[in-house]
Amino acid sequence: MxxxxxxxxxxxxxxxxxxxxxxxxxxxxxxxxxxxxxxxxxxxxxxxxxxxxxxxxxxxxxxxxxxxxxxxxxxxxxxxxxxxxxxxxxxxxxxxxxxxxxxxxxxxxxxxxxxxxxxxxxxxxxxxxxxxxxxxxxxxxxxxxxxxxxxxxxxxxxxxxxxxxxxxxxGHRPRLPQQAVLHWNEYDRERSENGVEQYDEVMVKYLRERTGGVKDTPWSVLMAEKLAQxxxxxxxxxxxxxxxxxx
Amino acid sequence: MxxxxxxxxxxxxxxxxxxxxxxxxxxxxxxxxxxxxxxxxxxxxxxxxxxxxxxxxxxxxxxxxxxxxxxxxxxxxxxxxxxxxxxxxxxxxxxxxxxxxxxxxxxxxxxxxxxxxxxxxxxxxxxxxxxxxxxxxxxxxxxxxxxxxxxxxxxxxxxxxxxxxxxxxxGHRPRLPQQAVLHWNEYDRERSENGVEQYDEVMVKYLRERTGGVKDTPWSVLMAEKLAQxxxxxxxxxxxxxxxxxx
Incomplete structure (x- = not known):
């Protein structure tokens, strides 16, 4: 790098x-x-x-x-x-x-x-x-x-x-796993969705650590709430x- | 720099x-x-x-x-x-x-x-x-x-x-003079327009040199034509x- x-x-x-x-x-x-x-x-x-x-x-x-x-x-x-x-x-x-x-x-x-x-x-x-x-x-x-x-x-x-x-x-906020955003030759929905699932786990852990357990909403839930607003x-x-x- | x-x-x-x-x-x-x-x-x-x-x-x-x-x-x-x-x-x-x-x-x-x-x-x-x-x-x-x-x-x-x-x-294509795009505290139309006039001259010279005199349309004319298309x-x-x- x-x-x-x-x-x-x-x-x-x-x-x-x-x-x-x-x-x-x-x-x-x-x-x-x-x-x-x-x-x-x-x-x-x-x-x-x-x-x-x-x-x-x-x-x-x-x-x-x-x-x-x-x-x-x-x-x-x-x-x-x-x-x-x-x-x-x-x-x-x-x-x-x-x-x-x-x-x-x-x-x-x-x-x-x-x-x-x-x-x-x-x-x-x-x-x-x-x-x-x-x-x-x-x-x-x-x-x-x-x-x-x-x-x-x-x-x-x-x-x-x-x-x-x-x-x-x-600190650095983790981003989506690359497989959720980078596709090769065509869009791969399944790969992307698996990436989101992994990210939910990463972000729950990250939020718990950062907020001393106060926040732990998975990313996809936050996004659902955002879109509903x-x-x-x-x-x-x-x-x-x-x-x-x-x- | x-x-x-x-x-x-x-x-x-x-x-x-x-x-x-x-x-x-x-x-x-x-x-x-x-x-x-x-x-x-x-x-x-x-x-x-x-x-x-x-x-x-x-x-x-x-x-x-x-x-x-x-x-x-x-x-x-x-x-x-x-x-x-x-x-x-x-x-x-x-x-x-x-x-x-x-x-x-x-x-x-x-x-x-x-x-x-x-x-x-x-x-x-x-x-x-x-x-x-x-x-x-x-x-x-x-x-x-x-x-x-x-x-x-x-x-x-x-x-x-x-x-x-x-x-x-x-080569590097010259950009608009900074006064045309950067404003301090509020938008200054006159400063911006003067910048465009200066840029027209710069770009005519740039185009003439780059094309051996074949092209010499001022930037603002190119932009007018672009918007009309x-x-x-x-x-x-x-x-x-x-x-x-x-x-």
């Missing part, structure tokens, strides 16, 4: 930070690495808002479900799928023509571009000794986040990311209002 | 490969790194199909728009957003309960999980001296790809990825048939 793969495999989400600041130059370096990620036909359909202003971070903490590490981290990055640059270009150069920014395909392109860039940023940040945690809670109150950050139409917050120097050393049902309508019709 | 960031910034898509094989162990190592990427609430809503069978690669080459490097690369990875494991868990543990796999929110979760994992895989592969190229063309004929790979309901191919030892040394309009209906209603 080389150093890069060792670093990737050593990833833990970090939710507590020291007082050491993260510099503007570091963020620029990290985003520079993010920009070199692949992008569908070079559309580069993402933007990132680096939030350092304390009042604004506090507001985002509230909007993301009161996760204290958002207000506490030195820099909070909001990664956005962003087709607004493409739309501006079309309005400027082809004002008479019909455009297709509102398709499901273009929504996928923007979402994937944001995610690939963000993951490069995560890897770059960790290589500098920083810790990060992704914040899906940015989609809790999407409309208010978009307003707070003054996002243009056709840009939407996909996830947030806290960045700071780690002040904790959490309505979450962020506003997303469809929110995206529509921002110009993503998902046609 | 440290070695990891240097590697990230050195990324180029590789479309030509030597005859050197990529081993099963390498793919397992790469996917192991992919699995350690962050995942929303640990749902791990992705799967990856490693295609090594020549006939199957050839078929995928055809389905992805006849990109020859798909048939030529030693391993072709198909990254899928995959909620099928969650749905199985719900059917097993909460058979009577309504579930929400068909929301836009869960579609975003699955798509992002696949993208974060894939980008870790890309970084891991490049750290081993391998080259990769993402293949959005996997969405050209989605239905046939899903059938060929025997994907279960609630799994969909987000993108492909060719993996192999590089047999070319392409209907692409993969089947995605909405395809996803619906696979159980992603995007509610």
């Amino acid at each position: 080389n150093d890069v793969i060792a670093q990737l495999k050593n990833h833990r989400s970090i939710r507590k930070y020291t007082a050491q600041p993260v510099t503007r130059e570091q963020i620029e370096d990290i985003v520079g690495a993010a920009q070199m990620a692949s992008s569908s036909s070079n559309v580069q359909a993402f933007s990132v808002i680096a939030v350092t202003d304390q009042a604004r971070k506090d507001k985002l903490e509230e909007l993301c479900g009161h996760q204290s590490y958002i207000g506490e981290c030195p820099v909070f990055l909001v990664w956005c799928g962003d087709l607004s640059r493409l739309k501006s270009a079309a309005e400027r150069h082809l004002p008479e023509q019909e455009t297709y920014e509102d398709t499901t395909e273009n929504f996928i392109v923007a979402t994937v571009d944001a995610a690939l860039a963000a993951q490069n940023a995560a890897v770059a940040a960790e290589s500098l000794g920083l810790g990060i945690v992704y914040i899906g809670g940015i989609r809790n109150r999407s409309e208010e986040v978009a307003e707070l950050l003054d996002l243009p139409e056709l840009a939407y917050p996909v996830f947030g990311m806290c960045v700071g120097y780690p002040d904790q050393e959490p 309505p979450a962020r049902l506003h997303m469809r309508e929110f995206l529509r209002r921002r110009g993503f019709e998902l046609k | 440290n070695d990891v960031i240097a590697q990230l910034k050195n990324h180029r898509s590789i479309r030509k490969y030597t005859a050197q094989p990529v081993t099963r162990e390498q793919i397992e190592d790469i996917v192991g790194a992919a699995q350690m990427a962050s995942s929303s609430s640990n749902v791990q809503a992705f799967s990856v199909i490693a295609v090594t069978d020549q006939a199957r690669k050839d078929k995928l080459e055809e389905l992805c728009g006849h990109q020859s490097y798909i048939g030529e690369c030693p391993v072709f990875l198909v990254w899928c957003g995959d909620l099928s494991r969650l749905k199985s868990a719900a059917e097993r543990h909460l058979p009577e309960q309504e579930t929400y796999e068909d929301t836009t929110e869960n579609f975003i979760v699955a798509t992002v999980d696949a993208a974060l994992a894939a980008q870790n895989a890309a970084v891991a592969a490049e750290s081993l001296g391998l080259g990769i190229v993402y293949i959005g063309g996997i969405r050209n004929r989605s239905e046939e790809v899903a059938e060929l790979l025997d994907l279960p309901e609630l799994a969909y191919p987000v993108f492909g990825m060719c993996v192999g030892y590089p047999d070319q040394e392409p 209907p692409a993969r309009l089947h995605m909405r209906e395809f996803l619906r048939r696979r159980g992603f209603e995007l509610k």
